[in-house]
Every structure is written in structure tokens, then in C-alpha cells.
Amino acid sequence: MSVIRVVIADDSQVARDVLRDILSRADDIEVVGEATNGREAVELVKRLAPQLITMDLNMPVMDGLSAIEEIMYSRGVPILVVSDRSDAQTAYQALEVGALEVMPKPTLEGADADRLLERVRLLAGVAVITRLRRRATTPAPIITLPTLPAASSGVPRNFQHVVAIACSTGGPQALVRLLRTLPARFPAPIVIAQHISHGFIDGMAEWLASLCAMPVSVAKEGEQIQPGHIYLSPSERDLCVSPRHRFQLQPSPQSSLYHPSCDVLLQSVAEVYGRDAIGIILTGMGRDGVIGMRAIYQAGGTTFAQDEASSVIYGMNQEAVKAGVIQYELPLDSLAGRLLRDVRGSLNNNRPEPLA
Template sequence: MIRILIVEDSIVVSMLLKGMLAAESDFEVVGHARNGEEGVRLARELKPDLITMDIRMPVMDGFEATCQIMSTNPIPIVVISSSVDAEELRITFRAIEMGALAVIEKPFGPRHPDYEKGRHDMIQIIRAMAGVKVVRRNRKVGRVRPDEVFQRTIKIRKSFELVAIGCSTGGPQVLKSILSELPASFPLPVVVVQHISRGFVQGLASWLNSVSPLHVKMAEQGEPLLPGFVYIAPDDKHLLVTRHGSRLIASLSAAPPVGQFRPSATPLMQSVATACGEMAIGMLLSGMGDDGAAGLLELRQAKGHTLVQDQASSVVYGMPGSALKLDAVDEVVNLNEIPSYLQKVMVEV
């Protein structure tokens, strides 16, 4: 049984959440807090398996509640947020930075055409997140220097020209950890597919841009991919990489979803294999399912350099684990070492 605490000041939203969760035989709502302060207290008293956290509440907001819970009594937290409120989006991603595991849109009513899809996505995320082992977030992890990582020889084919990343559950925190440690002089463009609820991509890009020396933005159709920039796939479009002479170009596609995903990491990696081949680095990070694994295999077969995040540092190991099962991986790297690894690869070219 998954025991859930709802922290939500809106009576309407809390009733919708309770109704959605009650339909699952393995879910039990054990408490409802109407503000962050009450949520912190009930989290300590009830010890739920998971907390759904609103952001804007009286007395104490969801960000401060997340900070207190994750620093004293860490419990998996899923943020329930609005994607249309810029300030709420900003606070939402600060909560993600402090240890909340995922963000989903506030639920629609039963008569809304997207109700069933929203409910299905929410249930899937909550069920996956409830089993995640979280740790206190008041500790600082020491930065690893490039010369301390991977003393073994790295098999480099040629000078690289692009990094492609696919991630899902746990991805925002992982992207922040990596991108915040790469220097502004990083010599390659980075393209990213991150599975996230509709409406949150721009907020994700803005947040990452604020914490990274690199320029982070949503990808646009036909734009050149430039060194020192990070391009994130927008809602409901596959992000592909094409070549025009010596230039790499972003291409957005409305082709059908791959599996259940659009954007999907699989067509991204496939396009990178075609456009760049051995001059690309492909990477799959924390995430549910197997999206991107087949594409990473194609990139490896095209002589690209492929790596995945290790299990110990992943929130969910579906995507990296699936790539390993397909023999699509050259290197398995701990999250704390990925920025140094990428810089060391650049040095050794």
C-alpha cells in the first residue's frame, strides 16, 4: 500500500486528487494539509510514502515546506503546479532543486477531455516516485576535478561536435547538476529531450538557464546549433538534428509519438547518428521506461560515444538500464562525475 499525504489549500483540487488516488487499490490518502506548515508537521507525524505538494499556499508555501521536509525528514515529493503562472513555475523548479522528484499539472475535472490522460500520467508518476530513496538535501557534494576521473584510456574516435541527452523522471535535477558544472567555454552544442508534463518546458529551460554558465533555451525549427548552447525539445514535437554542409541544425517534427512519447529520445539519437556519427556523444540519464535505448544503440553502431548515468545516482534506472541491456553503452558514469567526464573527453581529443 502506498500511503500519500496531500498538501493543497484548494478544496476543489484536493477533492479531485483524493478521487483520482482513491480509485487505485494500492493507494491510501492518509492525510490532507491545507498549508505548508501543516504539511511539514503531518509529514513528520504520519510518515507517508509520498507527498503531493502545492506551491502557492498560505502560512508557508510549497517551496519552504519542501526545503524543511527534505532537510529533516526526507520523503518523495511530487509537485502539483500550474504551468501558466510564471512565478509559480519559478518556485516549482526551486522546489525541484531542493529535492522534489517530479512536477505535474494541476488535475482537470472529470468532464475535461484530457482528464483520463492526466489521471493516468499522475498515477504512473506517483507509483514510480513512491519507491524512490531520497536523502537529506542540506549537504554539499564536493566537486570532482576532471583529472581525478576516469584515469583509464577513453576510446576517442574523432573531434566531437555535439552532445545529445535523453532523460525522464529525475531528469531536471540531473540536468541541473550537469549543466551547472560545465564551463561557459564548453565547445559543443547540447540537445536535450526531457519528458515533462505539458506546459513546463519553458519553465525548465528558464530555470536551467539561471543556474548554468551555458545558454539554455527551447529548440526552434531551423536554428543552427551553436557551441555553449543547450537546446531543449519543446512540447509535443520531436527534436531532430540535421546537417547542412558543416552546420548542424535543429529540426522539429510532428511525427507520431514513439512509444508514448513526443518528444522522444529515440528519434533524437537516431538523427544524431545520421548527422554526426562518430563525432557525437549520446547520453541517457535517469528516467522510467526504455525511451532512447534503441536510438543510443544506433548511435553506438554509428561509432558515436555513448554513456549512461549509473544506477546509484539515478532516481529511476529504466532508460539507462534498458540501454545497457541492448549493449548500447560505452561508459557508465556516476552523476557527480559526468561534467568532469565530458570535459576530460574534450581534453583528450
Template sequence: MPIRVLLVEDSPVALIILKRILSISSDLCVVGTARTGQEALTLVPTVQPDVICTDFHMPQMNGLEFIQEVMVLYPRPILVISASVQADDTHNVFQLLNAGAVDVFPKPKTGLASDYELIGQELIQKIKVLSGVKVFTKHRKSSPPLSSVPVNKLPSIPTPTHDPVARTPFSPPPLSTGVDLSKLSVLCCKTIRMLAIGASTGGPQALHTILTQLPSNFPVPVVCIQHITEGFLQGLVTWLDGECRLSIKIATAGEMPQAGWVYFAPEGHHLELSRNGRFSYSTAPPLGGHRPSVTVTLKSVAQFYGASAAGVLLTGMGRDGADGMKAIAEAGGLTIAQNQDSCVVFGMPAEAIALGAAQYILPVSEIAPFLLNRVKGL
């Protein structure tokens, strides 16, 4: 059956162009259109779309308000198609993602039909990907918006916390959800000196959940590899830096990782560690289509830190990171995979689990508390 798409767009011209682009693919079917978020909200239960594509700026109810309502009432994968989600629109992009949108797609700045057509296939492919994404009901919050909440009081993004934790060949006794983490001190026999986290689709939200729970005195450097559309990395870093107690930046070649910092792999380069433990960039070919690659960084972390490394693999499509997780596990380090129920896309973690590389399988909301218990020095 074709993928059912609801288009929410207040510009008649843009709506015509988008319908024309999507009609090219026999795998997509536009089942409804709306000019405001309010109108679209009444359509969702009637037309039952598989994917919702919405503009940001609209009268009556804008895209952000619409997304917040949809994720409470009728959770669906949402793609924001707007001129206001360009790479330099940091606040807009990550506010929308935090509200529940899965991805954003910038409109051509010219607004010309010919420029829309140039990105038509990319848009079609993105909608196809989103049709297979799992989303969750969000609960209404009475608290003020994130931007007005002191950083030390920021809530984490709510996620399901019900899933058994699997045992693997590398695993100490597995955690069960709701376990008293204070009783795990007997397992804290290894000193963690580096934490590496890999993510793809759904990663910004998952990283937000984990990193906002870590204190400013977290005694271990953190390195993150996030697959993200070119041009958006600095926006992600800026957003997270404003939300978290730890300082966040893009890693610099030659820099020595320091506690209290979160380092992101740069765009277009693999991030590795040199013989003396400093960051180094590599322009080696993409691995599995990715540069930076999660696996490349995790393998480098495993090689330098050995049993003192910790690896976390979060939501994402494909299998990048699975072999890197295995390298950390085989070096005697700690490995954690995000569980299926809290993943937007259970691809990368599932591949690591299938390899037997995940010692623990946890809901995203429980990963930071578990790490805080395992890391010495707090």
C-alpha cells in the first residue's frame, strides 16, 4: 500500500508544488491537505496519515504548536518542510525536534518550482524513511518552555521505560527496568576514562535526554558521533551547549580530551585518537556510507582506552557503530545499547545486540543514571 501523507502548508503555491513532487512516486499518496495546524489536527484521525509534512509558520496554529498537539493526541512521524529550518536556524530546528518532529527539510530559499524539483527525490526518499519510524505519545507539561527553565532544572524528554534487559556473552548480571542503581556498586570494578556515544535518526532527542542528566563535574570526557545533514552540526552543538551543564563543542584536531567536555565528531571527517590520545581527523573513505562513522571512532577509543572505554549506541538506521561496540566489548570496556521501545529507529542498536556487543540494553532515560553509577569520582 502507498505511504499516506498529510500535507500542512499555508502557501497555495508551495502546496501545489509539493503535491506535484510527491505524485512522482507511486509509493506515496497525499490523503489530505490543510492550511493551518488547527485544520490539520481535525484531519489526522479522519485521513490516518502514515507521515505528516508540515510548514512551520502558519496562521491560527503554527507548526510547533501543531506538532505538540499531534504528539499528545495522534503520534505520527512528522517532517517539517519550511524555509525557517535552514542550517543557521538553530533555535527553530531543535525546538521542533524537541517537540516531537523526527526531521526537518529546508525549502529552497528562492521558492521557485524549478528549485523544488531539484530536491524532489531527496524529499520523497526522506518521507519513505520516516514512514517506518516509530514515535511515542508525548504528555502535556505544565512547566515553562525549555528556553526559560534554569539549566540545572531541565527535564529530560519523556520516553517509555518498560523493556526487559537482555543478557549477552559479555554481560554481567543484566539490569531490569526500575532497578535500584545504588545496589550496583559491586559491579563498579572498572574505571571508565572515556565515554563514546553514537547516534543517527532520532539522535538529537536521545542525546538531549542523556547529556542533560550529566552533571558539570562528570569526570570523564564524552565524544559523540551523530549522523546529521551537512550544515546542521554546529546548530546541534549550540543547542545542546545551551541545554546541558557540560560544555559542548566540535572536537579539534590535536586537542586532548578533557573531563567536563562533550566533543562532537566534525562534519566530513572521521574522528579518531592518536597514539598519545589526542583527537585526529581522517579523510579515509566513508564507512558504510558515513563519514564521520561511529564505528571508526569507537574502534579508535577501544584501541587507546581498552577496558577503560565505555560505548553507547543510540537510535539510528543501518548498522554503523555495531562493529565499534564489539571492539569496545572485546577490549573489556562497557557497552550499552538503547532499547527498542525508546528508539525512533531500532537499527544500529539492534545490529550491536545481534553481534553480542551490547552488555546492557536500556531505555534512553536510564542510560545516564546507569553511567553515573558506574563512573567513579562523583
């Protein structure tokens, strides 16, 4: 049996003890080193060549964000950020410079401990590449949008299409690449279900808002859906849309494996908007989203999947493709341009061949 070699980086002795205790329970995981600051983490990676690093963000000498950037510049290693919920926005900056996923510091028992073991096993097998050091950021070129004709008077809303996106592991990075090139006056609402640990969604919304032309917020109960706005589902409840074009939040079943549910959001969009629904399923583990994408497909809407080559985890999207409910499987960097053509109503122009 192959053993996953892990380095723990955290300045708290208590936190390191908890992480070591959890990871040591697994026969297929070995903690090979511990760092008390970012500089030590960088040196241990060079010396021990681990298959995964758990990284805190607030550390002396060199913080976690700087350590991630340094590690990813010199040696591509899967990095799981394990940090306090108060560091949520910084945690998403860590994803921007190369970390794969974010989760809160676990307790010794319970779901968080099980999730840590699951994440380590999954992410240790992800192929990552070295990255250039950050420079002063240049905004991504925003795709221009021509003046659109007014919606027909028969449509009781101020938009035609609704874009619904499902994603999990690797999703935040994929969302940035997809959304940051869309214009501020994008003529459709974008609603997103991203699997996320409780307490991190507000930080993700702030992070995305700092990088996108459109406003980004966490959807609220009863909120009116507006075009040119990006809405994230909270993790604690599942998000739906109503026939009155308002958000509804419903309790997430205790038995749910994923929070929030991608299927719940996509199915409600399919039910309300039918042919005007556009579903996109991005990188992620598991099958959540497949039922919802099928609902959009069967309602006459348009369905897209991120392709394997551009995915961190070709899981959810692969399952949707295998289920036969995806019309177009595209590289991540091609999705924004295609999405703009579709919301402009030019589906029949330069249309790529659908999947068999």
C-alpha cells in the first residue's frame, strides 16, 4: 500500500497535535515533518518531498500565503489550507497562488476529522505545477458586450436566461477564470453552488468580488434575482429560485454529503426557467450536480461541462458527461466567450458540435 507523506505547517502546538492525531489514525498517511512557520515549511518541502502539505495562514517569520507562493514557485506540491474561519478571505487568496482547497481547523472527533482524511487522500493525488511568482496584478481583459435588444413584453422579468453553476474541489479557482472576464452589464443572473466548509462563504464572496466586474454576494432569503449579479449559495442551507424570481433557502438534510447541494439549485432553475436555463458543471469530486444538469437538459435548457484537461478533479463533470446530459464539454477558458454568445441569443451561430 502506498503511504501519503504529509507535512503539517502551523505555529500552534495544539493545532499540530490535533492534525497529527487525526492523520496518524490512517494506515495510508504518514506525517513526515512539522513546521512552526512558513519558512520552516518551505525548507521541509525541499528536504522531505512530501505528497501534501497542510498549511495554516497566520504564522510568524513567514506567513502561510507567502509560504504557499514560495513552495509553488520552486516545487509543485498539493497544499490544503487548514485555517481559522476568520481568515476566510486570505484563504481564498491562497487558492489564487496555488493551494488546492480550504477547510477549517478540525476537532479530534466528528465530521471535520473525517473530512480532513478524505481531503488529504483526494488532494495528494492531484497533479500540480509550479507557478510564477506574483507580480502586480493586471486585470483580465473583460469581454465586451454589445447593446442588447429589450426583452419581449411577455417575459415577466428583466432578464431572459439564468446561469446556474455547480462546482466543488478546484471550483473557486475555476470560477475566477470563468467569471472575471464577464462584463459588469452581463444580461443574466449567475447563481452558484460551490461545495464549501461552513464559515468560509462570505470570504469567498469578498474574494470573488475583488476580482470580477460584476457584484458578488451570498444569496439571501426572499432576495429578488437581478441580471449582472453573481450569487453564491450559503453552505448551511440549500438555495432555490422561486417562480417569482426570488431566492428561497431550505434546510439541508442531515444525511447530505455535500454542502450546499448543487442538485437542489440546478433542479429549481430548470423548473422555473426551462429552456432559458443554462447549466454549467465544473471541476469537483462526486456526483452532486448530475441530477440537476439532467433536469436542465430535459427542460430544454443548455448544458456545459468543464473538460478534463482544465479540471483539478475530473469527477462531477465527468459523471454528468457519462450520464449523457451535457451538450458541450469545453476547456475552462472557452466557457466565458461561449456563455456570452448564448445569453445574446446567438446559439445558432458558430455552434460547436454537441457531444455524441
